[in-house]
Amino acid sequence: MPDPRLYVEEDLAAGAHIALDEAQSRYLAQVLRLREGARVRVFNGRDGEWSAAIGEMGRRGAALNIVARTRPQSQTPDIALLFSPLKRQATDWLIEKATELGARTLQPVICKRTIAETVRGDRLASIAREAAEQTERLDVPDVRAALALGRSLDGWDEARPLIFADEAGDEQEKPWGGAKGRGEPLYQAAERLRGCKALALLIGPEGGFDPEERRMLRGLSFVTPVSLGPRILRAESAAVAALAVIQAAWGDWR
């Protein structure tokens, strides 16, 4: 069983001494039942991963003595996931899976049909941090504050194509808009965008994008509408499936 991993904010260097917060101290002492001298691994998103030995474990929490670097720092591919907040459990699951799949930025966007009342940023950030610890990442995704869809597109960096998972076609009278006007297959689009250094993916709410949103998005030069196949996926399934295809065709699964 590999040594447990913890994300810390502090700089990491041989001989550094880090005081853990209460939650992390409790996790080591009570959940993992580790004692002084036990080994853990730490990372901070900047200095790579380091081995550390648990120092004193007092009432005020545990401390770590940083020993040696075990892995050099590396970045996940620069993928930003723009997603409509969903029901709480689905959003939690989406955050955890998007972290495992290597998304670097997680941007909640409020669409016309978004039903989630509030987005607890601190809660989502802690889910992302735990997933990053578990999945052996060397960084933690940047979980942003929720923005209205339109606002999230203001001043968009055109060097970052926005892949728009558009579940609908253009024939309003047909189920899911029929076949006309469907986005291109995602794998093909991601392969075509290999020359880009960063990508973004937009996934809509349970009720999908409304026609006005689709029209606005399809009118933007940096937007690439894509289809995720002939079946309608739940939003959280669509996010995970699309991130997997992007990593395979464009990202770090090649």
Ligand code: SAM
């Ligand atoms: N509009 C449908 C509805 O009313 O149930 C489906 C919305 S779907 C549950 C949520 C989001 O997942 C969509 O807005 C889209 O971003 C993505 N999605 C799901 N299936 C898709 C597909 N086959 N092609 C492209 N995007 C899809």
